[in-house]
Amino acid sequence: MANQKYIIGNWKMNGSLNSKGLVSEIDDFCRSKLGDKVAVGICPPFPLIGLVNEWSWESPINVGAQDCHFKESGAHTGDVSAVLLKEIGAKIVIVGHSERRANHAETSQLVCDKAKAALVAGLKPVICVGETDEERKSGNAIKVVLNQIEQSCPAENANIIVAYEPVWAIGTGNVASPQDILEMHNEIRAKLIEIYGQDGQKIQILYGGSVNAKNAEEILQTQNVDGALVGGASLKAPDFIAIIDAALKVSN
Ligand code: PGA
Numbered sequence: 236m237a238n239q240k241y242i243i244g245n246w247k248m249n250g251s252l253n254s255k256g257l258v259s260e261i262d263d264f265c266r267s268k269l270g271d272k273v274a275v276g277i278c279p280p281f282p283l284i285g286l287v288n289e290w291s292w293e294s295p296i297n298v299g300a301q302d303c304h305f306k307e308s309g310a311h312t313g314d315v316s317a318v319l320l321k322e323i324g325a326k327i328v329i330v331g332h333s334e335r336r337a338n339h340a341e342t343s344q345l346v347c348d349k350a351k352a353a354l355v356a357g358l359k360p361v362i363c364v365g366e367t368d369e370e371r372k373s374g375n376a377i378k379v380v381l382n383q384i385e386q387s388c389p390a391e392n393a394n395i396i397v398a399y400e401p402v403w404a405i406g407t408g409n410v411a412s413p414q415d416i417l418e419m420h421n422e423i424r425a426k427l428i429e430i431y432g433q434d435g436q437k438i439q440i441l442y443g444g445s446v447n448a449k450n451a452e453e454i455l456q457t458q459n460v461d462g463a464l465v466g467g468a469s470l471k472a473p474d475f476i477a478i479i480d481a482a483l484k485v486s487n
Contacts, residue, residue, distance in 0.1 A: 237461075237486075238438075238439050238461040239272060239273065239274055239439070239486075240272065240273045240455060240461055240462045240485070240486055241273070241274045241275075241439050241441060241461060242273065242274070242275050242276070242462055242463050242475075242478055242479050242482050243275070243276035243277075243278060243299070243327070243329075243398075243441065243463070243464050243465065243469075244261075244275075244276065244277045244278065244465050244466075244469025244470075244475055245278050245301060245329060245443075245464055245465065245466050245469060246277070246278060246279045246283075246470060247280075247301070247334070247466060248280060249280075249470055250279045250280060250283050250470070251283075252286070254287070254290075255290050256472075257470065257471075257472050258277065258290040258291055259290060259291075260472035260473075260476065261275070261277070261291075261296065261472055261475055261476060261479075262290070262291045262294045262296055264476045264480075265295045265479070266294055268480075269295045269479075269483075270483075272482075272486035272487070273482045273483050274295075274297065275295065275296050275479055276296065276297040276298070276327050277291075277297075277298055277299070277469070278299040278300060278301050278327070278328075278329055279298075281300060281301075281315055284298055284299075284300055284320065284323055284325055285324060288323070288324035288325075298324055298325055298326060298327075299325050299327035299328055300315070300320045300325050300327075300328045300329070300358075301328075301329045301332065301335075302315070302328070302330065302332070302335055302349070303315060303316060303317040303320055303328045303330065303349055303352060303353055303356075303358070304317070304349070305349045305351070305352045306352065307355075316352070316356070317349075317352045317353045317355070318356045320356070320358060321357050321358055326358065326359065327358060327359045327360070327361055327396070328349075328353045328359075328360055328361065329361045329363060330346050330349040330350050330353065330360050330362055330363070330387075331343070331346030331349070331350075331362055331363045331364065331383075331387050332363045332400075333363060333365055333400060333405060334405075336363075337402075342386075343382070343383050343386035346362065346363075346386075346387040347388065350362050350395060351389045354389065354392050354394060354395075359394060359396060360395050360396070361395075361396045361397075361398050361441070361464065362384075362387050362388055362395055362396070362397050362398065363398045363400055363443070363464070364380050364384055364387060364397065364398070364399060364400070364423075365383075365399055365400040365401045365402050365405075365443075366379045366401055366402065367379075367402045367403065368403035371403065376401070376415075376419070377418075377419065377422050380399065380419060380422070381422060381423070384423060384426050384427070384430075385426065385430070388427075388430060390431075393434035393438055396438065396439045396440075396462075397423060397427065397439070397440045398440075398441040398442075398443050398464040399419055399420060399441070399442055399443070400442070400443035400444050401444050403444075404443075404444025404445050405443070405445070405466065406445070406466060407444075407445060408445050409444075410446070410450055410454070411442070411444060413453060413454070413457055416442055416454060416457050417458060420440050420442070420457065420458070420459035420460055421459055423459070424436075424440060424459045427440075439461035439462055440459055440460065440461050441460070441461060441463055441464045442454055442457075442460050442462075442463055442464070443463060443464030443465065443466070445467075446463040446465050446468060447467075447468045447474060448468065448473070448474045448477035448478060448481075451463060451477065451478040451482070452481040452484060452485060455485045456485040463478060463482075465478055
């Protein structure tokens with residue numbers, strides 16, 4: 236049986252106290268249409284997590300964070316623990332996004348520790364992997380991504396989500412081809428089964444990188460694509476709703 240589709244909005248360093256309208260529009264749609272075949276998440280910047288949770292109170296939307304520290308508390312200026320995120324209402328947390336791997340020198344080992352901390356706190360980690368343009372052009376995309384999976388996913392706990400986001404497709408409008416997405420998602424599925432046994436079948440594998448209202452349906456109907464991690468298009472209610480709608484359509 237196919238996995239439930241999951242559409243997650245990654246606001247990155249966007250959004251403000253004025254984002255209530257955006258959340259309300261998405262929330263209205265989710266309350267009336269979502270059902271149980273599709274799940275929706277919104278990951279705003281840290282200071283907005285509590286507010287987005289309030290703005291979507293008792294809604295099917297899962298609010299989440301874009302990062303967490305691997306420790307529960309302590310002298311880590313500027314960092315936020317998974318424990319606190321859980322306390323303020325987060326359900327999911329993105330870890331190892333390529334922007335964090337590149338801009339904050341995060342290694343797969345660190346990403347794995349963050350994912351473990353999330354699991355201990357009761358959050359579902361969305362573990363991001365993806366190759367650079369150079370790695371794809373040199374024919375190493377699959378090897379790079381499978382290595383990242385092996386090193387970033389905690390082998391003892393399958394309660395994770397994986398997001399495949401080719402770095403060159405993020406924020407560029409250059410979406411990966413359906414064949415490339417199919418090939419990579421099949422490889423990732425096989426690796427997850429190798430690590431987790433049959434539980435690896437149930438792990439949702441999301442695609443991310445320039446997903447928009449127009450291309451979502453084709454991407455979401457690809458085998459082993461269990462949803463999307465959406466950046467730019469998650470900041471516009473009609474676009475994000477159209478992507479959720481595409482997930483509903485391909486799930487029926
Ligand atoms: P994008 O970003 O949809 O703007 O390409 C996706 C992401 O970085 O998660």
